[in-house]
Amino acid sequence: MTSKFTLLSDVHLRSSVDTVIAMAVYAGDKSVWVEEAVNSLVCQTYENHIIVIVIDGYVHDEILTQLLNVSRLLDNILLVRGDANRGLSACMNFVVNWSLSNVAGVKYFCRMDADDISAPQRIEKQVSFLETHPKISILGCGLFEVNEQGEIVGHRKLPQKHGEIIRYLPKRCSINHPTVAIRMNVFKRGFRYRENLMNTQDYFFWADLAAAGFKFANLSDELLKFRRVNDFYKRRGLSKSINEFKARFYTMKVLKRYSFGNILYAFVVLTMRLMPGRIVKLAYKLDRYLLNKKVVHD
Known part of the structure; x- marks a missing residue:
């Protein structure tokens, strides 16, 4: 089925605009969190950007009204609506294609x-880094994990350099998707997210x-607060x-990184994911602790 998207607002495309920030909103999102997310983008110190917010199918009237109001007030926000829930x-991909055109x-x-x-x-630091490191095409950053009240409950320390990121990739997604800045040249070469996947699309994309x-x-720097809600450990689900299991083996295949340790890790994580929530929670915390201990920053 062909995805259909409709523009609900206009955006002022200044000649200086070089960055597009893309966000999708779903029926399950909370209006107060959406407001906080949008406000954090509106208040960026980097000004040469536009924000494209895609409403992925039905959302509650409160969120729709909120987004319509902010898009009318600000000329650098483009609001888009999908005819149905198509997935991230x-x-x-719509934002990428629209931006290139x-x-x-x-x-x-x-x-x-x-x-x-x-x-x-956040955006200023990432753009500045990409401007001075032309060989890097995909740039993430560290993040704080916050609970439903916005209180910091943890953080993710990730490898900084390409070689370490690739070494970790068969075991875990060593680039946090909500934090990334990607050169448009990646998309100009024809790469896109896999639309047949409703989750884990970033893992396959990185592979x-x-x-x-690409480097x-x-x-x-921890430049994003990642929301870890109470049901975070239950939301993984079988699918x-x-x-994730398939993504790990796919990564091993395309990067030629089959090893006993990588294969064992994939099976162990799959087994743990299917256990009760409290076990998954303990395993998640242990995995984060070990990663933070292993990763060394300059």
Whole structure:
């Protein structure tokens, strides 16, 4: 089925615009979190950007009204509505294709989720890094994990350099999707998110880009607050767990990184994912603790 998207607002495309920030909103999102997410983008210190918010099918009237109001007030927000819930991949691919067709000077594509909060200097720091490191095409950053009240409950320390990111990739997604800034040249070469996947699309995407020779990096700065809600450990579900398992083996295949340790890790994680929530929670915390201990920042 062909995805159909309708523009609900106009956006002022200044000649200086070089960055597009893309966010999708779903029926399950909370209006207060969406407001916080949008406000964090509106308050960015970097000004040469536009924000494209895709409403992925039905959302509650409160969220729709909220988004319509902010898009009318600000001329750098484009509001788009999908005719049905198509999933994150379809929404992001629409933003990519629209940007390539309509934003003449676009250089960077940045991600954001509707329940997270970006630090004010996030986009400025990522654009500055990409401007001075032309070999890097995909740039992530560290993040704080916050609970439903916005209180910090943890953080993710990720490898910074390409070699370490690729070494970790067969075991875990070593680039946080909501934090990434991607060069538009990646998409100009024809790469897109897989629309047949309703989850784990980023993991497969990173594997494809790594296999194609693109270079990755992570800033050590924790520039995003990632929402870890009470049912976070239960939301994985069978479908996501199986897709993560497949993504790990796909990554091993395309990067030629089959090893006993990588294969064992894939099976152990799949087994743990299918256990009760309290076990998954303990395993998640242990995995994060070990990763934070292993990763060394300069």
